[in-house]
Amino acid sequence: MALKDVLHSSVRPGELVRPLDATRIRCVACGHACPLPDGAAGVCKVRFNRGGTLYVPWGYVGGVQCDPIEKKPFFHASPGALAYSFGMLGCDLHCGYCQNWVTSQALRDPRAVAPPQQVSPDALVADALRQGARVLVSTYNEPLITAEWAMAIFREARAAGLRTGFVSNGNATPEVLEYIRPHIDYYKVDLKSFDDRRYRELGGRLAPILDTIRRLHALDVWLEIVTLLVPGFNDDADEIDRLTAFVASVSPDIPWHVTAFHQDYKMVDHRDTRDHDLLRAADIGRRNGLRFVYAGNRPGQVGDLEDTRCQGCGETVVSRLGYHVQSYRLTPDGTCPSCGTRVPGRWDSRFAGQITDHPFLPNRRLRVI
Numbered sequence: 001m002a003l004k005d006v007l008h009s010s011v012r013p014g015e016l017v018r019p020l021d022a023t024r025i026r027c028v029a030c031g032h033a034c035p036l037p038d039g040a041a042g043v044c045k046v047r048f049n050r051g052g053t054l055y056v057p058w059g060y061v062g063g064v065q066c067d068p069i070e071k072k073p074f075f076h077a078s079p080g081a082l083a084y085s086f087g088m089l090g091c092d093l094h095c096g097y098c099q100n101w102v103t104s105q106a107l108r109d110p111r112a113v114a115p116p117q118q119v120s121p122d123a124l125v126a127d128a129l130r131q132g133a134r135v136l137v138s139t140y141n142e143p144l145i146t147a148e149w150a151m152a153i154f155r156e157a158r159a160a161g162l163r164t165g166f167v168s169n170g171n172a173t174p175e176v177l178e179y180i181r182p183h184i185d186y187y188k189v190d191l192k193s194f195d196d197r198r199y200r201e202l203g204g205r206l207a208p209i210l211d212t213i214r215r216l217h218a219l220d221v222w223l224e225i226v227t228l229l230v231p232g233f234n235d236d237a238d239e240i241d242r243l244t245a246f247v248a249s250v251s252p253d254i255p256w257h258v259t260a261f262h263q264d265y266k267m268v269d270h271r272d273t274r275d276h277d278l279l280r281a282a283d284i285g286r287r288n289g290l291r292f293v294y295a296g297n298r299p300g301q302v303g304d305l306e307d308t309r310c311q312g313c314g315e316t317v318v319s320r321l322g323y324h325v326q327s328y329r330l331t332p333d334g335t336c337p338s339c340g341t342r343v344p345g346r347w348d349s350r351f352a353g354q355i356t357d358h359p360f361l362p363n364r365r366l367r368v369i
């Protein structure tokens, strides 16, 4: 059976939908807000109209893995915790440099082979707990397009005492953000560019992503932003200046991660990001008032740009090497031990994660099924 047929049988009626007329509906799970005549699928190819009902992905995962939460990356949310990460298949964008293209482009690219595994929310949460995870994260594909399934899992996860998060391109709608808000703790937005023309090359638009960032902050969901710095694509100093000024205008306390690109998937005509590219971008972000700027994917090569420093006195309160927390000095209230300033984030009352400077190994092997 073709992958498309397998996926079109792993569905159930969706909730993020508006009627347009007797047979036409509008999906509101992502910023495309696709109008769907009977028989049509959306841009993502995984949500479709059958007989006037929107069907959405349900009951499977395209991949699971337990990682340090810093790998997502979240630096101000449950530091050191294991994040049990799951994804489905498909995406509403088609970025040429996608590092998760095997799952995100499974319905567009015949080279992307990620067979779905049937699973229940209970089984996923039980597996996360078995492995010692404290956070469940929907990632690998775009979680907004599979939001109903993610919320079914997050309800179980919250009931079991886990935190929850999305790793997302941020191409949301007000409706989907309201829908997920009761069940989600952390949200990472990939702000890929500050140029609408670039977003259109990737299959999206800039405006919905900026709107998502504003709304998530207003909804008090813990938000971190990542920009993969691709030389010749989005690293122009003026663009980084406008991008970081925008983030700072929403809040200077939003952590901004600028991370190194390496050639991947279809984008092999841009050089890899060098350390000094990251340092230059980080410097622009700091000059625009961002208090928590991090440089990623170059462990040990970017000076103090992997550590969290108190915005009051400059004391290092969390030091890291790559994904690994090496020291943690925040008080149980999440304040600086030197000056008492509260550092923004979702800190645990005690540091329960691993302090390690060696590669992470999960407690046990994955046993989803």
Ligand code: SF4
Pocket (backbone or CB within 6 Å): 027, 028, 029, 030, 031, 032, 033, 034, 041, 042, 043, 044, 045, 046, 047, 048, 092, 144, 145
């Ligand atoms: S999730 Fe986005 S791309 Fe997919 S059908 Fe809904 S609005 Fe369209």
